Amino acid sequence: MSLSILPAVPTQDLTITDDGHQFFLTLWIAAACAPCPHCGEVSSRVHSTYARQVHDLPWSDAAVSVELVVPKWWCDNPDCPQSIFCMRLTPWVPAYGRRSARLTEWIADWA
């Protein structure tokens, strides 16, 4: 499955729920490999997964909260100081970011 908000990231599954005021998306990222952000070596050895909350543009008048379930990988480069890394989702979400890049742009345009 490919989702237009994440054009370069393959997704494994997506659930959408709401509480009448806000949408909650849970998006499982499925990737066969990822490059280490420190050394660039591509790894296909999954360490684990982690969940991360990101806010995205609202749908109509409802806020959107996306829980990203993202793989963590082992870096097998013996010279790399980063033995475990998380898959980057740039440019959609900056590293360690809590909101999508397009939400940040929307807020900057609005302010």
Ligand SMILES: [Zn+2]
């Ligand atoms: Zn590395």
